[in-house]
Amino acid sequence: MAAILGYPIYNLVRLSFQRYGLFELLQHHGVSVGLHNYGSVLHDTVFWHTLVRTIVFTVANVGLTMVLGTLAALLLLRVSAWVRLLLTAGLVLVWSMPPVVAVQVWNWMTNSQNGVLNYLLTQLHLGDYFQHNWYETPFSQLAMTTTLIVWGALPFVVITVYAALSQVPRELVEAAEIDGAASWRVFKDVTMPVIAPVLLILTSLSILWDFSVFTQPFLLIGQGHIVPSNYLMGIYLFEEGYVKTDFGRGAAISILMLAIVAAMSVVYVRRMLRVGEVE
């Protein structure tokens, strides 16, 4: 089993130091080029622009997911039993939607001819969206991707945070309320310490997923509309490594991505290692 897990990683590292294009793929043999691949990636302005774009994108997606998710979980505590059941059932339903299916539903809901989103927003007098093209600029393309990702990620976050919230001792909250603490204070000083570890894990996991996301942006923006100005890291890797069949360079990009992701989720890794240790 260690072989199944270790072999791809070993190959990844080795490839990143080789020239490995279509010719080498047929020969099954790469040519060592030292650090050339890394140098060429680090000198590529597209890489840096994509990196910045992806970080902004990740922060926006993770931030929205976590804030909305926590708010929704707090809401679950306050609603009556039947609403809680209804909402939980709805969340599980959304959670189970395959990403590719969700993309197609998004395509249908936001198509400029008769998308229901255009209709609803116009009806609600939020502006005139008749035949509005939601995918006009890189910003709007990525914003639509964000709605799709946050929608898909919310159920997991809400349900997990809600589970953590139910660990908060009720007496403690009530005592604080009787003592006249404002609800914000109660949340910050009583609830937060209990759910903080869970929020931390969820944030790290979300960073991990959103930073290297591929399926949703790739399919929602559409392969024909993927251009360097709307690249995210996962797509940059796909285009440079696979589409241009420069596997050595692709491997170098993978390793750089890996290093960045690892740095961003150190917290998660350390916690997981501790879980692995304690038995």
Next chain:
Amino acid sequence: MSTRRAHGLAWDVVGVVLFAVMVFPVFWMISTAFKPTDEINQVTPAWLPGHPTVQHFRDAINQPNFWTDVKNSLIVVLVTVAIAMALAFLAAVALSKYRFTGRKLFVVLVIGIQMLPGAGLIIPLYVVLARYHQVNTLTGVILVYLTTALPFSVWTLRGFIIGIPKDLEEAAMVDGSTRLGAFLRILLPLVAPGLVATSVFAFITSWNEYIFARILLSDGSKQTITVWLSYFLGTSRSTDWGALMAASTLIAIPVVIFFLLVQRKIAFGLTSGAVRG
């Protein structure tokens, strides 16, 4: 008290609105799938199908390669799950019951590979599979899915096995049962629910997987059903939304059913271990 009740009602309203917003895309998919084409294309959308029809479902399953690709998906998914469960179960037992050299390294590997962005592994896996002529074969895809399904399954199963008291097994052995007997009669039945939950989850992730299948399988007749669905939009100039939504509904159904079956169990596995999304 009346203000408190009013507060409660206000929260309920917010809750119902949130429910409506979250569920709407799913509702819209199903509603569209059952509408006749003229209802789909009208400018003012109708919320529910006026004259429900299953024509779109018929169109969807009669598209080229639909059944072939469903079959491909099933083969890939079932083989992956079967192999992953057998190997992962043994590994998880070893990991939670015995101390062995390299155990720590093994844990690091299991966690580490889940950390790797899925996209990050496409390059080395593609190159390795090309070396062994497994590009554009289902075997190649199965091997790739194993690299993701295995670590996840080991990790989740380990959580289930640790929950079982060692005394039980020892008691059976004291009572004259062999190690294998204790394993089969005590451990296996107790882990069974965990095995079911884990395998269903492995089923779902493999069924939903897109990027590897997309890269490895280029023939229309060799693709999995998610890749088939992703190409649907591009097949004609004016999209047949009804058939697309009908196909989407059909592809989502197995996942939804399985998901509802194990959702409770897996929420535990997700927070104690980790899954790649």
